[in-house]
Amino acid sequence: MLQGDLIQGDRTKVDLIDNVGIDSNKLVWEYFANFRLDNIHVLRFRTEPSSVYNSRNDSFQKIRYFQLGYDIDFYMTPQFLFGANFDLDVLNTETRVKEVTVANSFFDYYENQTRAIPMLGLHGSFYPIIEGISLRPNVTGRVNWWNYNNLETWDWEVSSAVDIPINSLWTWTINAGYRFWHVKSTRDRDTIDINRTGFFVETSVLF
Numbered sequence: 001m002l003q004g005d006l007i008q009g010d011r012t013k014v015d016l017i018d019n020v021g022i023d024s025n026k027l028v029w030e031y032f033a034n035f036r037l038d039n040i041h042v043l044r045f046r047t048e049p050s051s052v053y054n055s056r057n058d059s060f061q062k063i064r065y066f067q068l069g070y071d072i073d074f075y076m077t078p079q080f081l082f083g084a085n086f087d088l089d090v091l092n093t094e095t096r097v098k099e100v101t102v103a104n105s106f107f108d109y110y111e112n113q114t115r116a117i118p119m120l121g122l123h124g125s126f127y128p129i130i131e132g133i134s135l136r137p138n139v140t141g142r143v144n145w146w147n148y149n150n151l152e153t154w155d156w157e158v159s160s161a162v163d164i165p166i167n168s169l170w171t172w173t174i175n176a177g178y179r180f181w182h183v184k185s186t187r188d189r190d191t192i193d194i195n196r197t198g199f200f201v202e203t204s205v206l207f
Contacts, residue, residue: 039073070087081125
């Protein structure tokens with residue numbers, strides 16, 4: 001679910017849902033790949049090619065991003081994992097506001113911004129030991145943050161996954177959880193201040 005405002009130079013807030021009229025609910029597709037090196041290092045790649053939130057009057061909000069991440073797991077036991085994460089996101093926000101009136105002010109403009117966002121964070125996982133089954137469930141949490149130079153952003157997620165061994169080389173993983181993402185960025189025409197929340201399901205193959 002997408003919510004938020006387009007804050008104008010005179011501090012008028014143009015609400016994306018109530019004023020612009022975009023549809024806040026949309027199925028979003030992401031693609032990712034992770035590589036574990038030397039047991040404690042993880043390289044992560046994730047991308048959202050394009051998600052478009054449309055309205056009936058040709059206004060829209062489009063979001064694209066690519067993420068390069070690095071995890072270092074500095075505490076590991078058979079049941080617990082804890083570490084730090086460092087991300088570099090390339091975020092594009094493209095907005096079309098067409099013939100919108102708020103408090104006697106008329107807005108009709110197009111804005112497109114791409115910026116690099118460094119982020120710092122922490123992550124942790126718990127692996128319960130369940131006797132008599134080959135599956136390996138886990139519960140994971142992750143949080144990231146950055147606030148500098150007219151940009152503030154943070155996100156967090158909690159999820160639960162299960163690893164299903166296929167053979168000695170391959171493991172199939174199913175992961176589901178809830179994610180919150182916030183970004184506030186000053187652009188040439190306005191300041192975009194948006195949140196995205198929702199449940200997610202992802203699947204991957206480990207080898």
